Amino acid sequence: MDHSLSQKIIQLKKEKDAIILAHYYQRGEVQDIADFVGDSYYLSKVAKDCKENTIVFCGVKFMAESAKILSPDKRVLLPAFDAGCPMADMADAEGVLEMRKKYPDAKVVCYINSTAEVKAVSDICCTSSNAVQIINNIKEKEIIFLPDKNLGQYIQNQVPNKKIILWDGFCITHKKVTKEQILKVKDIHPDIKILVHPECEIEVIELGDFVGSTGGIISFASNSDFEKYLIVTEVGVLHELKKRNPNKKFFNPLGTMTCINMKKTTLENVYDSLLYSQHEIILDEDLRKKAYNSLINMHIFGR
Template identity: 45%
Template sequence: MTTREIQDEILRLKKEKEVCILAHAYQNHEILEVADYMGDSFALSQQAAKTQEQTILMCGVRFMAETVKVLSPDKKVLLSSGEAGCPMAEQLSVEELKELKKQYPDYTVVAYINTTSELKTLCDVCVTSASAVSIVKKLENDKILFIPDCNLGAWVAEQIPEKTFKFIKGGCPTHLRMGKADVAKAKKAHPNAKLLVHPECAAAVTKNADYIGSTTGIMSYAKKSTDKEFIIGTENSIVSHLQYECPDKLFYPLSKDCVCHNMKLTTLVDVYNCLKGLAGEEIILPEEVSKGAKRCIDRMLELN
């Protein structure tokens, strides 16, 4: 079968079986073309809760599918590739977080959405990369334990100097592949290009950026900008997507190594086989985990 033939079969099957397909922006373009919605992880979860379909297929990684299940507990949620995890979300265990809470009992625990549902049950509030600064500013406590991404946390802390932050080990291995040398090389090669980066990048990268924001924030900025050249400091599939959407502009990867191997585990054929019942994994969460994680997410929605 050709790519187009597989896509046509996916479109037929999802309509026949009444399945809503979600695709994170780091998925390959041929998957985005058959998805009902594309975007950042939390926005996709919110969209899934609004759809009439009772089966949701997430083309992303495990924590994203878990968030869909937390917001839509009565729907059937499938993860297209059961092996697709998130190293950052899995860096901190429940036992480790319990110990940290004992060490910092007077700190409010802020969890990046890129965490497991089990971890969220122990946290006070969730944040996304787009909402982190706004939400942390609104917290009454001036002591913040931010997990798990210390780069995102440090970027938030810079903008809220009146609060005290504690960080732990943690970060996105994909974004950590980019450094100061990559910025210098890219700027030398493309002196007229704007540098757009994700706040999960190291400070050596973000301090040189023209724009810092979420994945969809980066895409929106590039589309709306009157500039014609951009260096993209996030997962390299975004370079490809922007080339399709803005063929009159030029896009360059900050580093050829900025590839999320977990995202790339999902293929178009995986999506096809998942719809046929031959692949994928159904996400099942214990009720106490689902309710605990939802409390953390609901607090984020209240503050945002």
């Protein structure tokens, strides 16, 4: 890590009345200079409640948009402005409105990995950590869930009394992992624990000893007595796992599961974004208000 640059960022952050938020999938050196590191749900709560005037969001676009939706009076900066999410781009507002016509009695639940435009035409937002709880708390029996069909299928298996209508989207990073790769690791390490993110294919999820969000995976591994873990999610999460558990061994399938968008943010990006107040997230106010309802409902139904 460039310690001199890190110190400059920390000093500049104080001068600019800024808070730095980083997702667990970010580069290790970016996580290390953040005030808060977490999964999507945790960071959305921090963004909503923080007192600072500027939020520097080290993540991808939908995360920074969510922070702006919840905190319209704050400046939200996305250091790597081209860091997008292919899964989020697989859903569009027009398609959601068409689904609503087709299933008029259904509630629309969108994964937080979605654009502001999609959130604006959805009823409730969710994350992988609270999706099952939120679906359980909705009185309607039919749920249109988007954009991730794998998370949606996982929810369907957990909540069989509901009918989950799936959108055909997926995470390109989690989709790469196969059942055969997991079984090969188990052959080499029969005592290894398999911790899986629900964005994976269902046949991979079924092999998991634990299935949950990045925050849930970290918590499970940190509070368990096992020695070896296969972490079936983006490789960035290993940074926090190793910091908390120096005596445990963590493996990642495919060598590394890397999201190229999450890795776009560098310390230089963070410094420049702070110094020049660049790459600010600007949203149309009418769109923001509509999207706000789905995010606030996430915090209400997720209790």
